[in-house]
Amino acid sequence: MKKAQVSRLENQVYSNRVVRSEFDKNWRTIVSRSGYVIYIATANQAKVTVLLSNGSSKLLIFNKGGRVLVGSGGVSHYSKPHIAKDI
Numbered sequence: 001m002k003k004a005q006v007s008r009l010e011n012q013v014y015s016n017r018v019v020r021s022e023f024d025k026n027w028r029t030i031v032s033r034s035g036y037v038i039y040i041a042t043a044n045q046a047k048v049t050v051l052l053s054n055g056s057s058k059l060l061i062f063n064k065g066g067r068v069l070v071g072s073g074g075v076s077h078y079s080k081p082h083i084a085k086d087i
Contacts, residue, residue, distance in 0.1 A: 007085045018076045020051040021068070032069075041066040049087070050076075059085040 026046035027039045039048075041062040048060045048068060061083040062068075069077040 007083060009081050009083055013078050013080075015050075015052070015078075016073065016075045017053040018050055018070075018074045019053050021070070021076065022049045023068075024048070027068075035071065037070045039068040039070070057087045059087050061085070 023039060024047045026041055026043040027048075028042055030038045030040070032038055041064050044063045046062045046064070046066060048062070050058045050060060052058065060068075060078060062079070063082075066082055067077075067079040071077075
């Protein structure tokens with residue numbers, strides 16, 4: 001039996017529970033002066049699959065221009081709005 005996907009529209013959020021993130025081809029990457037790695041969505045429906053420290057995974061979907069900032073210690077900031085689905 002397939003697990004039902006829970007989907008919700010989220011505003012700006014951050015997490016320090018991210019173990020790994022996998023970005024699709026619709027992102028460009030820059031590094032800020034403060035040391036954050038910034039991923040910028042280059043197309044609508046840009047996707048990021050995130051593995052959290054509790055073993056759960058989420059699919060995050062952004063429109064063009066959406067941003068993900070990744071800092072030291074696995075802290076990630078996600079721009080608003082974006083769609084989050086439990087997978």
